[in-house]
Amino acid sequence: MDASEVKIRIENLIKIYGENPQHALRLFRDGRGREDILSATGNVLGIADVSMTIQKGELFVVMGLSGSGKSTLVRCINRLIEPTSGHIYIDDEDVAHVTQNRIREVRRTKVAMVFQRFGLFPHKTVMQNVAYGLKVRGLSDTEQRKKALEVLDVVGLTQWADYLPSSLSGGMQQRVGLARALATDAEILLMDEAFSALDPLIRREMQDELLRLQAELHKTIVFISHDIQEALKIGDRVAVMKDGYIVQTGTPEDLLTNPADDYIRAFTQDVNRAQVLKIGSITRQTIPVILGQDSVKAAWEQMQQHDLRQMYVVNRNAQPVGIVQKPSLQQAMQDGCEDIGIVMNRNFPQVRATTSLEEIFHLCQHDLPIAVTNQEGKFKGVVEQSDVLASIGRLTAEASASSATAAASEPLAS
Amino acid sequence: MLEIFETYTIPLGDWVEIIVQFVVDNFRPIFQAIRTPVSVVLSGIEAFFQWLPPLVLIVAVGLIAWQLASRGIAIYSMIALLFVGFLGTWSQAMTTLALVLTAVCFCILIGIPLGILSAWNQRFEQTMRPVLDAMQTLPAFVYLVPVVMLFGIGEVPGVIVTFIFAVPPLIRLTNIGIQQVSEEVVEAAIAFGSTPRQILWEAQIPLAMPTILAGVNQAIMLALSMVVVASMISVEGLGQMVLRGIGRLDVGLATVGGISIVLIAVMLDRLTQAVGKPHRLPWRKRGPVGLVLSLTQGKTRTQNATS
Numbered sequence: 001m002d003a004s005e006v007k008i009r010i011e012n013l014i015k016i017y018g019e020n021p022q023h024a025l026r027l028f029r030d031g032r033g034r035e036d037i038l039s040a041t042g043n044v045l046g047i048a049d050v051s052m053t054i055q056k057g058e059l060f061v062v063m064g065l066s067g068s069g070k071s072t073l074v075r076c077i078n079r080l081i082e083p084t085s086g087h088i089y090i091d092d093e094d095v096a097h098v099t100q101n102r103i104r105e106v107r108r109t110k111v112a113m114v115f116q117r118f119g120l121f122p123h124k125t126v127m128q129n130v131a132y133g134l135k136v137r138g139l140s141d142t143e144q145r146k147k148a149l150e151v152l153d154v155v156g157l158t159q160w161a162d163y164l165p166s167s168l169s170g171g172m173q174q175r176v177g178l179a180r181a182l183a184t185d186a187e188i189l190l191m192d193e194a195f196s197a198l199d200p201l202i203r204r205e206m207q208d209e210l211l212r213l214q215a216e217l218h219k220t221i222v223f224i225s226h227d228i229q230e231a232l233k234i235g236d237r238v239a240v241m242k243d244g245y246i247v248q249t250g251t252p253e254d255l256l257t258n259p260a261d262d263y264i265r266a267f268t269q270d271v272n273r274a275q276v277l278k279i280g281s282i283t284r285q286t287i288p289v290i291l292g293q294d295s296v297k298a299a300w301e302q303m304q305q306h307d308l309r310q311m312y313v314v315n316r317n318a319q320p321v322g323i324v325q326k327p328s329l330q331q332a333m334q335d336g337c338e339d340i341g342i343v344m345n346r347n348f349p350q351v352r353a354t355t356s357l358e359e360i361f362h363l364c365q366h367d368l369p370i371a372v373t374n375q376e377g378k379f380k381g382v383v384e385q386s387d388v389l390a391s392i393g394r395l396t397a398e399a400s401a402s403s404a405t406a407a408a409s410e411p412l413a414s
Numbered sequence: 415m416l417e418i419f420e421t422y423t424i425p426l427g428d429w430v431e432i433i434v435q436f437v438v439d440n441f442r443p444i445f446q447a448i449r450t451p452v453s454v455v456l457s458g459i460e461a462f463f464q465w466l467p468p469l470v471l472i473v474a475v476g477l478i479a480w481q482l483a484s485r486g487i488a489i490y491s492m493i494a495l496l497f498v499g500f501l502g503t504w505s506q507a508m509t510t511l512a513l514v515l516t517a518v519c520f521c522i523l524i525g526i527p528l529g530i531l532s533a534w535n536q537r538f539e540q541t542m543r544p545v546l547d548a549m550q551t552l553p554a555f556v557y558l559v560p561v562v563m564l565f566g567i568g569e570v571p572g573v574i575v576t577f578i579f580a581v582p583p584l585i586r587l588t589n590i591g592i593q594q595v596s597e598e599v600v601e602a603a604i605a606f607g608s609t610p611r612q613i614l615w616e617a618q619i620p621l622a623m624p625t626i627l628a629g630v631n632q633a634i635m636l637a638l639s640m641v642v643v644a645s646m647i648s649v650e651g652l653g654q655m656v657l658r659g660i661g662r663l664d665v666g667l668a669t670v671g672g673i674s675i676v677l678i679a680v681m682l683d684r685l686t687q688a689v690g691k692p693h694r695l696p697w698r699k700r701g702p703v704g705l706v707l708s709l710t711q712g713k714t715r716t717q718n719a720t721s
């Protein structure tokens with residue numbers, strides 16, 4: 001996230017289930033643990049003092065084992081569950097302390113939700129389901145219809161508009177759930193294990209679909225998952241929860257390369273790192289030559305100065321268009337050629353920064369360093385073949401080291 | 415000394431008498447106030463049925479049954495009504511039908527809201543439950559006397575005893591139906607900003623509808639089964655025929671009344687059951703409406719084709 005603007009800020013959120021939570025809250029503030037509180041009062045500590053911020057446009061994944069408090073956390077954000085204590089700011093408004101009327105307004109306009117078992121209205125058609133948020137808001141039938149059809153088109157279900165949800169497959173039903181959430185134009189999407197009920201194949205498809213939509217729509221998404229692969233694949237940042245508190249928050253690369261403790265290490269152990277690590281994390285920043293601005297001589301001087309063997313050439317939109325190598329540049333100097341466009345090699349390997357390491361193995365056969373671009377196609381830097389191989393080597397070493405420590409700690413635990 | 419029960423008897427009977435007498439003496443206006451709406455609805459419905467020419471009613475019931483249920487049930491309903499007419503019990507049947515429908519109207523008006531309240535509020539449900547148990551298990555004869563003391567005799571108290579007997583399953587089934595609505599669906603309704611009323615009308619009631627209709631069906635059946643008992647407080651109609659037949663040991667009279675009751679009961683049962691069931695075709699494509707629509711549309715289509 002470059003232009004960071006906080007969309008959701010959670011401060012010291014605590015949720016205690018059961019009767020008389022205030023008593024349990026006092027015990028918790030006195031430093032008593034979850035088990036302690038449960039046996040002393042019968043109250044369950046759902047969320048234990050969580051603070052975090054989620055940026056605008058971020059796909060934020062909350063990850064954790066069953067019962068770790070993920071659903072509780074996400075339901076506190078739109079107050080399907082009343083927090084026991086703490087603050088939840090959405091656009092600087094503390095929704096934990098607003099009236100019922102106001103929170104309804106927030107749910108109608110700002111925060112939409114997608115459910116694990118879809119939560120569709122079985123007696124309404126696909127179209128009516130998608131339009132539900134608009135109906136609640138009091139829009140006219142024609143407006144509802146227009147918007148619903150628009151969104152159904154986005155998720156590719158236009159021809160199913162007049163069917164009941166029960167005639168659709170699971171994956172399609174969840175697309176309806178997604179469309180219903182998108183239809184309200186809410187900037188925040190809460191997705192509680194939205195893909196967990198789907199077959200692995202369909203799940204992957206939906207993950208890709210979500211990433212595709214997100215690249216277009218830039219929503220702020222809080223995505224709950226118990227699947228580490230899923231979390232690392234789709235998350236811009238991932239928070240790992242355990243027993244109601246957050247153990248670590250970071251980018252997928254952070255979690256893999258700097259796990260905060262053994263809990264996280266155990267989680268990430270079986271993950272195929274090459275699938276998760278993005279090119280962006282090993283990209284080296286270099287200065288490119290600008291086509292039509294820098295002369296052959298200027299390029300040559302820069303190359304000498306930084307002791308480079310080659311340099312990428314970008315156009316005025318910062319998109320890479322070619323690569324110049326030292327020998328050909330030298331030749332051009334001798335020939336008195338001034339235009340880099342003639343000298344450069346237009347055949348070069350190029351990938352997006354968000355591509356995983358696994359996907360560029362085939363490019364390593366190229367001799368040239370790989371040009372890395374961002375979503376808009378702008379030049380970010382280069383990746384050398386040796387970097388790719390080195391990072392993979394490092395990862396495998398780490399993985400075997402952590403499994404060794406895990407194995408070593410087992411006899412101690414038993 | 416072993417005969418301990420001879421030493422003391424709880425004077426429950428006396429107490430009840432005192433309480434009822436107290437209520438009669440002090441709250442009579444309230445019960446008279448309840449009389450009015452019941453009496454208005456009942457006399458309205460009965461006057462309508464008695465005024466309606468039998469043939470018109472038979473055809474109307476046939477069409478309605480065809481639309482709501484099926485052609486088979488429509489044919490059965492028409493034959494049943496014709497049979498009732500030819501048995502010479504038409505007027506009594508209309509009186510009974512009016513009484514049953516009035517009682518069921520009040521069951522729906524009062525029972526469904528109470529059922530919804532019990533689904534929403536656990537404490538209310540807990541207080542309701544023993545009351546409903548009592549209403550269902552207490553023999554109707556027991557509350558016949560206090561009802562007569564409070565409301566007098568005639569058709570209005572007849573509706574009231576019928577109501578007391580018929581409303582509990584409707585309350586129970588409404589409660590169950592609402593509670594059975596998937597939690598995630600209700601959660602979804604809330605998450606999109608629904609008000610409690612929107613949650614009720616958009617999700618809970620439509621999804622509980624089959625169960626609620628089963629409750630209405632139960633209420634109708636129970637109401638019909640009360641007809642003979644109600645006739646003991648001089649309610650006219652088919653029940654009165656049966657009662658008189660029993661009193662005079664007139665098997666013929668009792669049978670004629672009884673068969674008419676059964677015919678009407680089966681008709682109402684099939685009709686209300688069919689309303690709750692999902693249909694293969696949308697209502698515009700079936701029954702008399704479907705027929706008329708397809709005929710008129712067919713005509714416009716051929717007209718378009720020729721012009």
Ligand SMILES: Nc1ncnc2c1ncn2[C@@H]1O[C@H](COP(=O)(O)OP(=O)(O)OP(=O)(O)O)[C@@H](O)[C@H]1O
Pocket residue numbers: 017018044045046064065066067068069070071072073226
């Ligand atoms: N209504 C409730 N009453 C009491 N305890 C509850 C309630 N809802 C949840 N809990 C408890 O709070 C804890 C957190 O639950 P939560 O549903 O948030 O977990 P989760 O991480 O979403 O788990 P899962 O992966 O199973 O969905 C659990 O220990 C659970 O038993």
Ligand SMILES: [Mg+2]
Pocket residue numbers: 070071072193
């Ligand atoms: Mg959960």
